[in-house]
Amino acid sequence: MKVAYIFATQRHTVSYVLAKMILPQLEQDRHGASVVGMFFFEDNNYVLVDGNPIGARLHKVAKDKGILLMGCDQCCYEREIADKLFAGVPIGCFPDLYKALAGNMPDQVITL
């Protein structure tokens, strides 16, 4: 099964769910589903800023597994980090996300 994650809430979504559950599982090839994309809203975008330690692990595993990472463009502009993300990580809105996933469509979209 192919899944895409939308990180929409801001509590422990990145520091716990992503960093301590999803990411270690992806690094150990035991996540149980093929992740095709991750899209980040609001403060969750800070994980995509170049130099973020969780983001660095995520960026590496995304490159190894061909996972699309994308930040919400307006969220990144608002935080003035749009041009500070890891190399190759784009910003965009829904049309960009759908277009980017069109060639590798998920079976399920999980909102976290």
Add this chain to the structure above:
Amino acid sequence: MSPGAQSCCSGTPPRRSVSELVERGLRRNRAAPLPIEGARCADAEGLSVSFSLDVRTGLVAGIGFDASACATLLAYCELVAETMLGAPPAAARQLAPADLAARLPGVPRLKQSRAFLAVAAFRAALAEIAPVTNTLSEEAQQ
């Protein structure tokens, strides 16, 4: 008082970050078009924009636009509107996409192509100024 409110009350110019330009651009994008309407320009990604102008005493006295819902494009269009207001049309025609992109730091390189679309649409509106002005002059003579 928050720094933003103080800045507003003291009459200092509005900050021109991408996010704040988007905010103001969304409001301008919903406004009714001005008398001189330019052709709608589109890019390969399906984004499009048209500008409308008001020209008085030989100066650009009003700038409006109708743009696709793309944050970067809205920011560039709003930047055109805020910086070209009051300029003579001949000077406004000198605006180049690279200049516009350079005036707005913080936009990733991949998104800077929106500056070309914004400038193309602005120039299309500027190109309509002469015929309208001539028509008005002819009507006035009659």
